Amino acid sequence: MSDPNKIIIRPVISEKSYDFIEKGKYVFEVHPDAKKIDISRAVENIFNVVVTKVNTMFVKGKIKKQGRTFGRTKNWKKAVVTLREGDRIEFFEGK
Numbered sequence: 001m002s003d004p005n006k007i008i009i010r011p012v013i014s015e016k017s018y019d020f021i022e023k024g025k026y027v028f029e030v031h032p033d034a035k036k037i038d039i040s041r042a043v044e045n046i047f048n049v050v051v052t053k054v055n056t057m058f059v060k061g062k063i064k065k066q067g068r069t070f071g072r073t074k075n076w077k078k079a080v081v082t083l084r085e086g087d088r089i090e091f092f093e094g095k
Helices: 015-021 037-046
Strands: 008-011 023-031 051-061 065-066 070-071 075-085
Touching: 008 037, 015 051, 023 037, 037 051, 037 075
Parallel strands: none
Antiparallel strands: 008 023, 023 075, 051 075, 065 070
């Protein structure tokens, strides 16, 4: 994985992710095959910040029901990225 735009799919916008911003942590949906070092480099290249820590987890898809039909949302990988103290990502600041 070399292209940072393919590693970072989208930011995760939720109440919990906004609580993390106060602690200098940002949450992203990432490519399922991306490793922590790849995620770190991608965030540093895209946002011009210094990453100190990356935590990743897989989120299982939820079962959805519509009438008699059952389906499932997709499984995805989430990364919580901790930045160096004083660094910020302006994209998230416009709450």
